Amino acid sequence: GENVEQHPSTLSVQEGDSAVIKCTYSDSASNYFPWYKQELGKRPQLIIDIRSNVGEKKDQRIAVTLNKTAKHFSLHITETQPEDSAVYFCAASRSNFGNEKLTFGTGTRLTIIP
Amino acid sequence: KAGVTQTPRYLIKTRGQQVTLSCSPISGHRSVSWYQQTPGQGLQFLFEYFSETQRNKGNFPGRFSGRQFSNSRSEMNVSTLELGDSALYLCASSLNTASGETQYFGPGTRLLVL
Numbered sequence: 740g741e742n743v744e745q746h747p748s749t750l751s752v753q754e755g756d757s758a759v760i761k762c763t764y765s766d767s768a769s770n771y772f773p774w775y776k777q778e779l780g781k782r783p784q785l786i787i788d789i790r791s792n793v794g795e796k797k798d799q800r801i802a803v804t805l806n807k808t809a810k811h812f813s814l815h816i817t818e819t820q821p822e823d824s825a826v827y828f829c830a831a832s833r834s835n836f837g838n839e840k841l842t843f844g845t846g847t848r849l850t851i852i853p
Numbered sequence: 854k855a856g857v858t859q860t861p862r863y864l865i866k867t868r869g870q871q872v873t874l875s876c877s878p879i880s881g882h883r884s885v886s887w888y889q890q891t892p893g894q895g896l897q898f899l900f901e902y903f904s905e906t907q908r909n910k911g912n913f914p915g916r917f918s919g920r921q922f923s924n925s926r927s928e929m930n931v932s933t934l935e936l937g938d939s940a941l942y943l944c945a946s947s948l949n950t951a952s953g954e955t956q957y958f959g960p961g962t963r964l965l966v967l
Contacts, residue, residue, distance in 0.1 A: 771954055782943065782958040783896070828896060834954040840886065840909045841945075841956060843896040 741766040743831050745844025753852050760847045762829035763811040771834035772812050778825045824851045854880055857946050857959035865965045871932040874962045878925050878946030885927040890941040902927050939966045
C-alpha cells in the first residue's frame with residue numbers, strides 16, 4: 740500500500756519568514772495530493788491540493804510543488820503569520836474519478852514566532 | 854451548505870462495551886470516509902462508503918464496522934472496546950466526481966475508553 744513520509748515533524752520560523760514542509764510517497768499510481776491544516780481541537784481543513792498533471796499550484800501565500808519522478812511534494816508558506824501556527828498534514832491518494840482513501844503523513848507542527 | 858456533522862462529539866466508554874458514531878455528510882456528497890486520529894499513529898483510514906456500499910477498507914480489525922444509509926448518512930461501530938481505541942474519530946465526505954475528490958472533514962467524535 741501507499742506510504743507517505745513527512746518532514747520535519749516540528750518547525751519553528753520567525754514571523755514573516757517562509758516555511759517549507761516536504762513529503763514523499765511510495766505509490767507511483769497516486770495522483771492526488773492534498774494538504775490539510777489542523778488547529779488545536781479543530782477538524783483538518785483543506786488548504787491546497789494538487790493533481791499529478793500539474794507541477795505547481797499557488798494560492799496567495801501558499802504554494803505546493805510536485806515532482807512525480809522523485810515522488811515528492813512540498814508545501815511552501817511565505818510571509819508567515821501567527822495564525823499559520825498549526826499542524827499540517829500531507830496526503831496522497833489514487834483518485835480515479837472516485838474517492839480513494841487518503842494516506843496521510845505524520846504531520847508537521849508549525850510554530851510562528853512573533 | 855452545512856458542513857459535515859458528527860454525533861456525539863464526546864463519548865466515554867469502558868472496555869468491552871460497544872459504541873456507534875454517526876456522520877452526516879455535506880448535502881449532495883455521496884462518499885463518506887472514516888479516519889482514526891491518535892497522537893501515536895496519526896490519521897489512519899478506516900473505511901469508505903459510497904451508495905451504501907463499502908468501497909475501501911483500511912487495516913483495522915473486524916471490531917470496526919460501518920454502514921451507509923440511502924440518504925448518505927453513515928455510522929461506524931466499534932465492538933468490544935479496548936483502551937487503545939481511545940482516539941478522535943473523523944469522518945469526511947466528498948462529491949466523488951472527477952474534479953470533486955476533495956474530502957471535507959467533520960469535527961470528530963472524541964472517544965475515551967476507560
